[in-house]
Amino acid sequence: MTTTSDTWILTGPVDAARARALLARLTADAGVPARDRARFLAVLTAMLRPCREGRRQRLAVTADENLHLALDGAEPWRHTLACPSPLPRPLPRPDDLAEADLAEALLGAGEDTTVVLAGLDEAEELVRFHREELHQTNQGVLALHAELEAAALAQRELLDAERAARAEAENARRLLTFLADASASLNASLDHEDILRRLPKLLVPEYARHVDVWLVDDERTPPAERPAAAVTAARTGRPQHAAPRPGGLPGVDDLPASVLSPDRPLLCLPLGARSVQGVLTLSAPGERFAPDTAVMLLELARRAGIALDNARQYEQHRDVAEALQRAQLTELPDTPGLALAARYLPATHGLNIGGDWYDAFPGPDGSVLAVIGDVTGHGLRAAVIMGQLRTALRAYAVEGNGPARILTLLHRMLRHQQPELYATCAIARFTPGEPGVVWAAAGHPPALVRGPRGEVRVLDAKPGIMLGVPVPHEYEEHHEELPPGATLALYTDGLVERRSAGIDAGIERLADALGTLGAAELEQLDAAADALLKPMLRDSEHDDDICLLLCRTAA
Template sequence: MPVPEVSAALTGALDAIGASAYVVDERGCIIAVNARAESLLARPADDLLGYDAHDLLHRGPHGQPLPRSQCAMRQAFHAGRPAQVDEDYFARADGSVQPISWLITPYDTGDHQACTLVIFHSREKVQEADPRPEPPTAALPELERLALLAEATGQLTSTLDVDDALKRLTALVVPRLADWVVVDLITERDEVWRAVVVHADGETHAHHEDLEGPMPPVLEDSPMPLSRALRGVASTVTGPETYHRAPDSGIAVEQRRLFDTTGMHSAAIAPVRGTREVLGALTLGRAENPVAFTTGDLTLVEDIARRAGLALDNARLYQRQRKVAETMQNHLLPQMPVVAGLQLTARYLPAPDASQVGGDWYDAFPLADGATALAIGDVVGHDLEAAAGMAQLRNVLRAYAWSHQEPPSRIVERLDEAMEHITNVTMATLIFARIEVTGDGHWQLSWTNAGHPPPLLISRDGVAGYLTAGHGVALGTGLRTPRPDAEAVLRPGSTLVLYTDGLIEAPGVILDVGLNRLRKHAAAFAHRPLSAFTDQVLRRVRPASNDDDVALLALRAPG
């Protein structure tokens, strides 16, 4: 039986659940299992992964195979709905039957698969539980609590966007645990901002923007529940009576307004902690639900707040990395020169992942003989080291192009020979070109291509074609074969597009698909002003699944 690839994040999420658990894919085959399940079933992961869970595990009380038509788990699985059974049986590796209780729920693994989470307990342990009656509460049963925490782990750790993390957090807790959810965040300037105030209105979430916004500062010695949570001191169950006393701070006044406006009679407040600091506080409130929170509910609220804190911490770190990366690129990439008679524009779009910055670049600059140099390139690698290598390569190219009045092929040959000695770049692709006015007033392009996607030339009337001549090997291969040059005349009003592969490539799609998409859209927008043309091409052509940065350089000959 082939064993599927299991992500470390998914396995880690299951291991964080305090019960035996596994995840099945849309076919019902096990794709991840935790150590508790392996132990309870006496089966190693290799004997579980890839197998149909029903056929392998599900049995009747005497160990007989259970027909699928009689399986409540299978029926709920196909319906895509949660379900729970208190008395059922799984087969262990030695052939014995393990009495269990189970809960299943749809589960988001973060990779858009339609998966289902199965959590199960040994029923002997369940029967050993304290038989004394519990006081009336709205606390979740143990299996549902574990399922909620597993869902919270999967949902909150699979996003790197703060707003999206807050939306997912809201959907997890309202109305399952509370009528109201409030999230107060501490900004990087140490200010408190009430980011979320949401009420469960039937199946929808009603946002109350009038209660959101900046909050007064937190007093270091305030004993009030929200102030203590924002300092990371403690979680608290509280109610409106706490804030009807004389307020000790402006934040207590805002809390009184919150309780009065929402009608909450009970609230559980927990700190939201990151790995290094307190990021804010989570408040769950009940108004329509008549059952008040108890201190026994705080463990669950704290667990959810802890997962929210990790998600927000990662999202903030990602945003800081992205800002650094974008700032670096903005400083490294040049402004377009002014060339009489030519229109020039360029764009750079960073990769969706901040760690993927760096390799793509463009350049345009005047040459000593009056021509204008154009370059587009892609340095192998996707990190800040690649960005630094890109800057080195660009500067060496500029120096050779200015000091040597030679064809593009010879300039690139010099660059290739020097690259391994005076830069940190191991391999790169590049188009280097010259554009200049000929004696009859036309604009002539000459170029060489070092393993890069071909330039696209679009006539004024929308006829588009790729310039496939002048193609040679990439830089850094060690091959010293002569590089070819190619030439083309740019007709009046024609548009030239130089771009990097992030514009046309997508995982699992052949390159011709992206090239055809670029050609069709570029031809359709050829009549637009150059800036609008460039923006439309990027918007329409760049694949949604793109995980690479994109550089684009476009010029238009006078009409």
């Protein structure tokens, strides 16, 4: 590839014009696009301004596959123009141009300007088109942004609503769980004092700062010393809210602030199922009571009232039952040569109405009959049957019947009158002047005999069937020698039977306890009875009634 160079010395406007015209012709012949050519010539014309003003400039021109220009002066300029077609070799000089060439160059410059202006028109049209398109796109983007913002706002509102609903559901679940647990705790007790003690422990400090329970039949604190809202709740049976501002709680009446609590709201809730038994007064744990919490507290107060009502009814039934039970127990006779001691303990669970009983009374022949028995089941019916058996047994004994015959008659009576109830019974007859005891048993735990020296044996002769079993049966009598100072122990199964162990283990424990009694304790038979119960009732809880009857012959 051949490279040619030349340096043009430009001394004035004419030289500048000739140089510009020559470069216009060379770039046109080299196939430089009109737009690039016009841009190049415009820049060149501006750079030739010093020459046009009469100052001298030197322009170095080099041609290879491109056209390279270097203009020296106050502001040096370098430029390279790509030429699609080869440039002539050697390069012509500006002095070679005639005046006609200058005119032609001037007219040609107009054509290039026309091409550039046409391109500018197209560019402006294209810009206008793209501007409209961009405007429409911007409008679409703005609309999309608006839609996205609306969607984001809707999603945020949904999330907030979901979060609020979840919080409400969690709060409702927490309140219902507390209500269930608190109800179970209150209903687990049948002691109204225990229920009153449990209420503050359940509610303070989460649901109340302070809790007061006022029972209307409690005369220790007169109504005048109670908040006016509590008195109103007791009188009307409606919940009352006393605070400086209305609470707006569902189902609750609003009253002015209480004088006893002017700054903190009070919630006074009636206690009672069928009638108002008292008022539960709660001091708010914070500035106010939440509506959901108030609804839960209303229900808790209702359930607490039911628990208190049940406890009171239970206590009344228990008192009646114990009175009825103890009315069936007899005063032990004072018999020469025979000491008697008895203990009865009601069950620690339930209504304490059982069928266990003991009895001791003199017969028509001067003998003494010691009796112990147990009617199956609990409740008022068992106590009534026990009373009937006790009365019938005494009647059969007055007729002169022995222990076995008495049991046979009782068995027959119970079979016909109460076919679905059964009973166990043991009868021991002591006759003055005779050294032994005659006894018979109907399905009852075996009696124990302690000798004067402390040896203990079990009267393990096979007992007859339980009283009332739908089978005809004749009971047998047994005779046991009792030396002076011997002790016979009759008892019911509640003393020896436990869920964790069989009855045989309990009988062995009772025999051990009986054998360890000292002579001083046996001299005071009541003390001996207490001493026997202590090791047998290490666990104070027992599900069944307990009867113990000790009979000791004189030493």
